[in-house]
Amino acid sequence: xxxxxxxxxxxxxxxxxxxxxxxxxxxxxxxxxxxxxxxxxxxxxxxxxxxxxxxxxxxxxxxxxxxxxxxxxxxxxxxxxxxxxxxxxxxxxxxxxxxxxxxxxxxxxxxxxxxxxxxxxxxxxxxxxxxxxxxxxxxxxxxxxxxxxxxxxxxxxxxxxxxxxxxxxxxxxxxxxxxxxxxxxxxxxxxxxxxxxxxxxxxxxxxxxxxxxxxxxxxxxxxxxxxxxxxxxxxxxxxxxxxxxxxxxxxxxxxxxxxxxxxxxxxxxxxxxxxxxxx
Amino acid sequence: xxxxxxxxxxxxxxxxxxxxxxxxxxxxxxxxxxxxxxxxxxxxxxxxxxxxxxxxxxxxxxxxxxxxxxxxxxxxxxxxxxxxxxxxxxxxxxxxxxxxxxxxxxxxxxxxxxxxxxxxxxxxxxxxxxxxxxxxxxxxxxxxxxxxxxxxxxxxxxxxxxxxxxxxxxxxxxxxxxxxxxxxxxxxxxxxxxxxxxxxxxxxxxxxxxxxxxxxxxxxxxxxxxxxxxxxxxxxxxxxxxxxxxxxxxxxxxxxxxxxxxxxxxxxxxxxxxxxxxxxxxxxxxxxxxxxxxxxxxxxxxxxxxxxxxxxxxxxxxxxxxxxxxxxxxxxxxxxxxxxxxxxxxxxxxxxxxxxxxxxxxxxxxxxxxxxxxxxxxx
Numbered sequence: 001x002x003x004x005x006x007x008x009x010x011x012x013x014x015x016x017x018x019x020x021x022x023x024x025x026x027x028x029x030x031x032x033x034x035x036x037x038x039x040x041x042x043x044x045x046x047x048x049x050x051x052x053x054x055x056x057x058x059x060x061x062x063x064x065x066x067x068x069x070x071x072x073x074x075x076x077x078x079x080x081x082x083x084x085x086x087x088x089x090x091x092x093x094x095x096x097x098x099x100x101x102x103x104x105x106x107x108x109x110x111x112x113x114x115x116x117x118x119x120x121x122x123x124x125x126x127x128x129x130x131x132x133x134x135x136x137x138x139x140x141x142x143x144x145x146x147x148x149x150x151x152x153x154x155x156x157x158x159x160x161x162x163x164x165x166x167x168x169x170x171x172x173x174x175x176x177x178x179x180x181x182x183x184x185x186x187x188x189x190x191x192x193x194x195x196x197x198x199x200x201x202x203x204x205x206x207x208x209x210x211x212x213x214x215x216x217x218x219x220x221x222x223x224x225x226x227x228x229x230x231x232x233x234x235x236x237x238x239x240x241x242x243x244x245x246x247x248x249x250x251x252x253x254x255x256x257x258x259x260x261x262x263x264x265x266x267x268x269x270x271x272x273x274x275x276x277x278x279x
Numbered sequence: 280x281x282x283x284x285x286x287x288x289x290x291x292x293x294x295x296x297x298x299x300x301x302x303x304x305x306x307x308x309x310x311x312x313x314x315x316x317x318x319x320x321x322x323x324x325x326x327x328x329x330x331x332x333x334x335x336x337x338x339x340x341x342x343x344x345x346x347x348x349x350x351x352x353x354x355x356x357x358x359x360x361x362x363x364x365x366x367x368x369x370x371x372x373x374x375x376x377x378x379x380x381x382x383x384x385x386x387x388x389x390x391x392x393x394x395x396x397x398x399x400x401x402x403x404x405x406x407x408x409x410x411x412x413x414x415x416x417x418x419x420x421x422x423x424x425x426x427x428x429x430x431x432x433x434x435x436x437x438x439x440x441x442x443x444x445x446x447x448x449x450x451x452x453x454x455x456x457x458x459x460x461x462x463x464x465x466x467x468x469x470x471x472x473x474x475x476x477x478x479x480x481x482x483x484x485x486x487x488x489x490x491x492x493x494x495x496x497x498x499x500x501x502x503x504x505x506x507x508x509x510x511x512x513x514x515x516x517x518x519x520x521x522x523x524x525x526x527x528x529x530x531x532x533x534x535x536x537x538x539x540x541x542x543x544x545x546x547x548x549x550x551x552x553x554x555x556x557x558x559x560x561x562x563x564x565x566x567x568x569x570x571x572x573x574x575x576x577x578x579x580x581x582x583x584x585x586x587x588x589x590x591x592x593x594x595x596x597x598x599x600x601x602x603x604x605x606x607x608x609x610x611x612x613x614x615x616x617x618x619x620x621x622x623x624x625x626x627x628x629x630x631x632x633x634x635x636x637x638x639x640x641x642x643x644x645x646x647x648x649x650x651x652x653x654x655x656x657x658x
Contacts, residue, residue: 074549093553094548094551094552094554095551096551098549098550098551101549103545105545105546109543110542111406111541111543112405112407112596113595113596114538114595114596114597115595118597119542122538122542123550125535125552128535
């Protein structure tokens with residue numbers, strides 16, 4: 001049945017511009033952000049480029065989530081600028097932004113018991129009224145298959161476990177099919193297998209030409225899957241580069257105030273990070 | 280199907296449909312039944328409500344102190360609509376068209392407004408316990424009406440009370456909204472707490488006006504506060520009609536965005552919803568609907584709470600179904616309630632507001648307890 005609300009974007013918004021590999025899809029330049037009177041970010045320069053996974057790491061309270069929110073055009077800059085798809089964040093309307101970036105919040109909440117599939121389908125709302133609304137069914141099915149939530153598509157969201165909810169929330173974000181993905185701790189509630197699954201999805205999306213920004217606590221995951229890592233401490237970026245270069249024992253020990261060792265995997269040579277537990 | 284009952288934390292998915300180890304890479308549309316079934320339930324429910332209304336309206340028109348057979352009611356309606364039928368004798372014709380029908384139309388409008396406003400409010404606040412009275416519309420409207428009665432204001436004739444009630448109700452909502460905003464956003468808790476404060480203040484003002492009023496006015500105010508449709512006339516119907524119609528027509532256009540709002544404000548914004556504007560528009564629509572209803576019929580509580588809830592439990596929380604469904608359901612409940620109120624204690628008439636509160640507040644208690652149990656206490 002077609003309710004009047006079905007055509008809720010009466011004038012279909014303009015489709016996003018094509019993206020070339022290496023384009024910065026979101027970038028902060030000299031960014032300062034204040035929450036209340038507290039300076040949370042001070043002079044941050046960072047860019048997420050099409051075709052790469054950028055991991056934001058750092059100790060609790062370093063400003064990772066704030067930076068992610070700023071890159072998502074959620075927070076105003078006190079100084080400096082955030083550009084999303086080349087334009088200052090404040091110049092975009094909410095509907096236009098929704099076609100260009102998708103955001104996974106740290107915790108997935110839902111006020112009413114919508115079934116899982118309808119939650120995922122909410123990710124398609126921005127495309128209503130555009131020609132790409134034709135992809136809706138395929139995008140929803142693909143996102144649910146990729147995050148392995150198809151099996152409980154009909155269950156109400158509040159009846160799921162924490163990890164299942166996190167994957168459903170991710171499926172909603174993937175179904176939005178934007179070129180820029182901003183994920184705040186997507187692995188926090190997940191078991192080992194699903195952590196790997198989620199970061200493999202990130203890698204695939206980057207390989208397909210999207211820009212993925214992901215906040216991670218697990219440095220091993222960051223080392224294994226990110227093209228670039230930005231290490232934050234107290235609102236500043238202290239290092240930004242490929243994990244093999246920026247993950248040094250000295251720097252991580254300093255940033256986390258905890259002895260850390262970095263060593264190659266005995267079989268693959270990949271970077272491994274572990275806290276030192278000598279005693 | 281009681282969706283809400285299944286929302287208790289079930290912990291890890293233990294069922295046979297648990298996810299682990301069952302990856303499905305096909306990505307093909309599933310041959311599931313449930314969402315389709317649920318959509319069909321919604322459609323059936325809407326159709327059922329419409330049919331129930333079509334049956335109940337002629338029945339209600341016939342029943343009362345002066346009984347008119349349902350066939351005569353239909354004949355008279357058909358006659359007036361120019362579709363054959365025949366005019367009745369002078370007395371039944373007058374009873375039907377001057378007493379019963381204005382009352383029925385008023386019940387439908389007020390009920391639809393209350394039900395729809397309840398569904399919208401629960402959506403805006405993301406809280407199934409929200410009720411139109413919570414943000415202060417009801418008591419705000421009551422202040423205007425009580426002021427008009429106790430001060431003997433009469434500058435708009437019989438419309439003075441409804442008009443003042445509407446103005447003060449709308450002003451109250453706007454006040455609550457402005458006071459509960461900070462930093463360009465509205466936090467739900469702040470909004471509801473502000474609503475409580477405003478409700479208390481409005482209660483004090485009503486008490487003050489009662490103190491100033493003479494005995495006749497006190498009686499009138501008391502009766503108005505109980506909530507009743509017994510004073511229904513066509514001019515009153517016309518007084519409510521514009522507000523109710525605008526609100527009822529505007530509401531469904533926001534249904535899909537209300538669904539997205541269930542994710543939270545930020546995620547809704549990430550999906551392209553201009554949350555602040557949506558809130559302002561919906562608060563205005565809610566104010567329009569509730570104030571219009573309250574201004575003519577006093578405080579009729581719990582319709583806006585119970586109706587959306589029952590519908591959500593049967594057909595799911597999609598607002599594209601819930602908003603129009605709650606309007607129809609509210610109309611049906613109020614029509615049935617009014618029929619009961621004026622027939623159960625003939626020749627006396629039970630105040631409608633008393634009846635709805637009598638049935639509605641136990642429901643509210645039950646809802647409170649269940650919500651609390653589910654959350655493991657209030658945060």
